Amino acid sequence: MTGIGPRLREERTRLKLSQSALGTVGGVETNAQGNYESGARSPKTDYLLRIAEAGVDIQYVLTGVRHRNAELASGSSPSTQPVVDEHLDKVTHQLHRNLHGLIDALYQMTVLIESRANDTQDETLKTELDVIRAEAQELAQASVRLIFVTSKLG
Template sequence: MTGIGPRLRQERTRLKLSQSALGAIGGVETNAQGNYESGARSPKADYLLRISGAGIDINYVLTGSRLLELDSTKPSPFMPDHAPDEHLEKVTEQLHRNLHGLIDALYQMALLVEVRSSGTQDNAVKQELEVIRTEAQELAQASVRLIFVTSKLT
């Protein structure tokens, strides 16, 4: 089985979801889900992020390799026996890169929310935007703390 489409279909069927159900989770119509699975279209990052919350193994869909083997009797290529410190260092570096990207995106989101909030007179919209801004700041702070704590591991 090669390609993103067939692996996406395999993950969907593993979770016993219909195309319309997974499409709804991912925020797309059933026909878009079908196009992704047939390979006619490639899914976007926001879709992949949404479906990962439903249990889809995005790493498997994109690369064909599972981060965690479904069959626990098989050794996982991501948990090597021979160099755990080296593996930990690589995983920590990847985590830090991802968290730095997340922090930057959250900062940009907070700025955009502030601009949008100042341009509206609707109090309900302002309140919702304030919630988004506050949560983005809290997530950025938690990410910074996680970088700090995990940097001590290596």
């Protein structure tokens, strides 16, 4: 693979994230994430710093050279952990699937709430909808963080 876009896509896939999930972590919309991966646009520094904190190997994305992973060098003995690791991978995968579904539902809910809030003149209802929207966004962000943290387990 050549270029930042394909390497960024490879890193996203390695972390088992959707374009939407990685875009959220990086602070961009899904279409911007797609543009970065296709090479139509170049990501900005603040985006790269945010996704690096989430586990993306930025050195690899930018240069094509992988960063040496200290965890692999000092890892535990593979012969003592295969059953636990296999079960952990299975549970982590299930968790990620469920969280991706939750994130998608929360996004759809916020879009519908914003539409409803724009259509009403009732200020009390607008305030209630704003609270629900903010809580849904916080839950989605917490879910994305959980995906990244658990991605490092495998």
